[in-house]
Amino acid sequence: MDLQIKNLLKTFDGFVALDRINLTVEEREFVCLLGPSGCGKTTLLRIVAGLMPYDTGELLMGGRDLGAVPARDRGFGIVFQSYSLFPNMTVAENIGYGLKIRKAPGDRIAARVKELLDLIKLPQLADRYPWQLSGGQQQRVALARALAVDPSLILLDEPLSALDARVRADLRAEIRDVQRRLGIPTIMVTHDQEEALTLADKVVCMNHGLIEQVGTPQDLYLRPRTRFVADFMGSSNLLPTGWVRDAMPHLLPGRPDGAENAYEACVRPERIAVAPAADGEGRVIDLTFLGNIRRLRLSWRGRELLAETHQDPGVGPGAAVDVSVAAEACAWVRA
Numbered sequence: 001m002d003l004q005i006k007n008l009l010k011t012f013d014g015f016v017a018l019d020r021i022n023l024t025v026e027e028r029e030f031v032c033l034l035g036p037s038g039c040g041k042t043t044l045l046r047i048v049a050g051l052m053p054y055d056t057g058e059l060l061m062g063g064r065d066l067g068a069v070p071a072r073d074r075g076f077g078i079v080f081q082s083y084s085l086f087p088n089m090t091v092a093e094n095i096g097y098g099l100k101i102r103k104a105p106g107d108r109i110a111a112r113v114k115e116l117l118d119l120i121k122l123p124q125l126a127d128r129y130p131w132q133l134s135g136g137q138q139q140r141v142a143l144a145r146a147l148a149v150d151p152s153l154i155l156l157d158e159p160l161s162a163l164d165a166r167v168r169a170d171l172r173a174e175i176r177d178v179q180r181r182l183g184i185p186t187i188m189v190t191h192d193q194e195e196a197l198t199l200a201d202k203v204v205c206m207n208h209g210l211i212e213q214v215g216t217p218q219d220l221y222l223r224p225r226t227r228f229v230a231d232f233m234g235s236s237n238l239l240p241t242g243w244v245r246d247a248m249p250h251l252l253p254g255r256p257d258g259a260e261n262a263y264e265a266c267v268r269p270e271r272i273a274v275a276p277a278a279d280g281e282g283r284v285i286d287l288t289f290l291g292n293i294r295r296l297r298l299s300w301r302g303r304e305l306l307a308e309t310h311q312d313p314g315v316g317p318g319a320a321v322d323v324s325v326a327a328e329a330c331a332w333v334r335a
């Protein structure tokens with residue numbers, strides 16, 4: 001079943017938190033809501049969950065209006081940022097809770113709990129209590145609990161944000177794997193662009209209660225349509241039209257029509273090629289070693305540019321370099 005969000009408006013005392021949002025979550029799709037603090041991600045997720053009312057608009061699940069359906073009857077699985085396991089229940093009891101309140105028979109609950117413990121790769125922890133688990137384990141149990149009732153939609157509110165980088169990366173891969181296997185449509189809130197790029201089929205980039213752009217991770221990274229999206233989805237060189245006309249005229253043909261200040265060229269740092277050249281016009285300002293990449297700040301034709309390379313560029317600060325950008329490396333964005 002798909003979820004359709006139509007013209008959804010949410011205000012708090014006149015403040016517009018969601019400004020007529022339109023969005024479809026297709027069957028089997030993993031959608032990430034991405035954006036800075038306060039852009040409305042959590043509000044949207046809570047409204048879909050049924051935990052918060054909205055002003056106007058429509059929510060349809062498989063064509064059925066959810067407006068009058070209370071949270072507990074929506075049949076959605078929810079995982080929050082903070083581990084929200086019941087502290088006085090074991091892992092198995094936590095996972096089986098939803099089935100128990102639906103009065104499922106004991107043997108069915110036990111079988112389902114076992115299946116889910118295997119799925120989250122924690123079969124040996126059934127009898128532990130939440131306080132005896134690491135943060136990553138607790139979030140896996142929270143995921144299993146959300147899955148236990150065969151939800152028609154999974155809602156994840158920054159489920160990884162309290163975990164350290166390594167656990168986060170592992171669990172991220174597991175969530176993706178489980179979601180793919182089960183094919184349950186999923187909405188996840190995050191402010192971490194890397195997380196959105198690795199997990200999502202569709203990324204929804206939000207800003208001030210509006211959707212700036214919706215697309216695949218590739219769309220948003222390679223073909224951002226606004227300066228905000230370009231900036232939020234990784235680092236970029238944002239180059240004014242006037243400068244491009246003088247310094248990189250070969251980028252101009254892709255520019256949409258519009259006033260001089262209406263568009264800027266977005267060139268990702270890895271698309272700037274740098275080569276040592278004694279008579280090169282560019283100068284290396286500094287170079288930072290970041291393990292898998294090297295980041296160079298360059299000065300070239302009156303601007304500072306950011307370049308990144310996987311190879312050792314063979315130059316240091318002060319060195320003269322040639323700088324080039326392929327025409328197709330540029331996306332024109334609304335400034």
Ligand SMILES: Nc1ncnc2c1ncn2[C@@H]1O[C@H](COP(=O)(O)OP(=O)(O)OP(=O)(O)O)[C@@H](O)[C@H]1O
Nearest residue numbers: 012015017035036037038039040041042043044191
């Ligand atoms: N109960 C409320 N009363 C008044 N304003 C609220 C309420 N809940 C949220 N807001 C406001 O609505 C806006 C969106 O909040 P929301 O929590 O959805 O943002 P977010 O994108 O999830 O941010 P974060 O990443 O910080 O959680 C914010 O400006 C927030 O202050």
